[in-house]
Each structure stands twice: as C-alpha cells, then as structure tokens.
Amino acid sequence: MDRQISAVQAIVDRMFAPGDRVRILEAGCGSRSFLRFGPAAYIAGIDISKEQLQKNTLLQEKIEGDIQTFPLPPASFDIVICWDVLEHLPRPEQALNNFLHALRPGGLIVLGAPVLTSLKGLVTKYTPHWLHVLLYRKLIGNPLAGTPGYGPFKTFLKTSMSPRSIYRFADDNRLGIEFFEAYEGLMQQTALRKYRLAGIAFRAVAPLVKLLSFGSIDPRKTDYVAVLRKPRAEHDPEPRVEYALSAQSSERC
Numbered sequence: 665m666d667r668q669i670s671a672v673q674a675i676v677d678r679m680f681a682p683g684d685r686v687r688i689l690e691a692g693c694g695s696r697s698f699l700r701f702g703p704a705a706y707i708a709g710i711d712i713s714k715e716q717l718q719k720n721t722l723l724q725e726k727i728e729g730d731i732q733t734f735p736l737p738p739a740s741f742d743i744v745i746c747w748d749v750l751e752h753l754p755r756p757e758q759a760l761n762n763f764l765h766a767l768r769p770g771g772l773i774v775l776g777a778p779v780l781t782s783l784k785g786l787v788t789k790y791t792p793h794w795l796h797v798l799l800y801r802k803l804i805g806n807p808l809a810g811t812p813g814y815g816p817f818k819t820f821l822k823t824s825m826s827p828r829s830i831y832r833f834a835d836d837n838r839l840g841i842e843f844f845e846a847y848e849g850l851m852q853q854t855a856l857r858k859y860r861l862a863g864i865a866f867r868a869v870a871p872l873v874k875l876l877s878f879g880s881i882d883p884r885k886t887d888y889v890a891v892l893r894k895p896r897a898e899h900d901p902e903p904r905v906e907y908a909l910s911a912q913s914s915e916r917c
C-alpha cells in the first residue's frame with residue numbers, strides 16, 4: 665500500500681504548495697490520516713462515531729454525522745479523502761454524490777477501499793459481523809474489538825463501490841481519473857506466504873479466474889486506490905488521465 669499512498673501524495677504535492685490554505689475533508693476520518701499537508705491546511709473530519717472523532721488529534725473541525733446524508737456545504741473543500749470507509753456504507757453512491765457536491769471545481773476525491781470480487785472481499789461480505797468481531801478479539805487480540813469506536817465496523821461491500829462503479833461515477837460526472845490502481849494488500853500477501861500450499865494453489869488458480877472472467881475478476885487484487893478530479897468549469901476539457909485507463913482496464917472489477 666505504501667507505493668499507492670506515495671503516488672497519491674505525489675499528486676497532492678504537485679497540486680498544492682505547502683503554504684496553500686488547502687481545505688480537506690476526511691470522510692469517515694476515524695482516528696488517523698495517510699496523507700500529509702502543509703501547516704496552512706485546514707482539515708475537517710466527519711465520522712458517524714463520536715468515539716472515533718474523540719481519538720482523532722489531527723482535525724481542526726470535527727463533524728459527527730453520516731457521510732451519506734450529512735448536508736456538507738457546497739463547493740467548500742479542495743480534497744475529500746475517504747479511506748477504508750465505502751465498504752461500511754449501505755449506500756456508497758449517496759456518499760460519493762455528497763463528496764462531489766462538497767468539492768470545489770478542480771478538487772480531488774481520494775478513495776481507498778477493498779475489491780468486492782477478491783477473496784478477501786467475498787469472505788468479508790458473506791460472513792457475519794459477529795465472526796469478524798470474534799476474529800479481531802481472538803486472532804488480533806484486541807478485547808475492545810467491536811465496541812463503540814473500535815473496529816471491525818459493520819461491512820456491506822455494495823457493488824456501487826466496486827472499481828467498475830467508481831469508473832462509471834467518474835464518467836457520469838465528467839471526473840478525470842488522475843490515478844487508479846488495484847493491488848494485493850499486505851494481509852493477503854502475508855497469509856499466502858504463511859500457508860505455502862494454499863498460496864501456491866491460489867497463485868495457480870487466480871490467473872485462470874481472471875482469464876475465464878475476461879479480466880473482470882482478479883482474486884489477487886484485494887484493494888484499490890482512486891483519485892478523481894472535478895473539472896474546473898463546465899466548458900473545461902476533461903482532465904488528463906495520468907495513469908492510462910486503457911492500460912489498466914483489466915484492473916476494473
């Protein structure tokens with residue numbers, strides 16, 4: 665994931681100088697942030713959990729609310745970051761539209777989320793929440809797991825947050841795709857190394873699944889990162905796609 669974060673950070677750094685008064689919204693902020701901004705930046709965070717907001721020390725403004733429905737002020741942020749949150753929403757498309765409404769022209773939406781059609785995505789979607797909590801408590805050893813403000817959070821993994829839907833959302837709203845990458849997360853890499861035989865079998869079968877699904881399902885890609893850019897004005901040409909969409913079209917799931 666470090667590589668993907670560095671790529672997103674590079675886009676942000678290219679767009680904004682350290683002295684710029686950039687306005688950032690961390691949507692589903694939780695208690696941490698991946699991107700770094702200069703000292704003049706103003707960072708607001710919205711989260712449905714007041715416990716998560718309390719733990720967050722990076723924010724100048726804290727909003728307790730649902731990102732799908734909260735009336736965000738129009739055209740008021742330069743960047744909306746939504747990291748590891750879309751999978752927790754029953755209506756991700758509403759959140760995406762809300763972000764677009766709150767974004768100023770030329771601004772960026774940064775998304776990070778799991779891929780539903782990956783092994784991790786399917787297992788997460790089709791196993792009950794109580795099992796996730798149990799695994800966090802027993803395997804990760806966090807006795808507070810599942811209590812207010814502590815993950816795992818309930819997961820919906822709706823198709824409207826799949827990479828394909830994100831591309832469609834971008835097309836429908838004339839958003840440029842500054843960056844898109846689907847990748848294999850650390851958890852899967854570690855598990856496949858640990859359980860060698862299962863790992864070998866998975867690595868052998870995964871390309872076959874990709875082939876048989878005409879490239880639309882690749883079980884190796886567990887997560888994706890996307891950076892979308894709102895056009896500056898109605899008549900502006902669509903922003904340049906920096907990381908060739910066509911070259912990566914097989915990454916759409």
Ligand SMILES: C[S@@+](CC[C@H](N)C(=O)[O-])C[C@H]1O[C@@H](n2cnc3c(N)ncnc32)[C@H](O)[C@@H]1O
Nearest residue numbers: 692693694711712713716730731747748749752
């Ligand atoms: C897995 S955490 C990710 C937090 C943070 N973005 C990060 O990367 O560490 C998911 C967060 O989404 C929040 N969340 C879940 N549903 C939400 C909603 N409808 N509106 C706002 N926040 C929500 C949770 O409270 C939690 O803080």
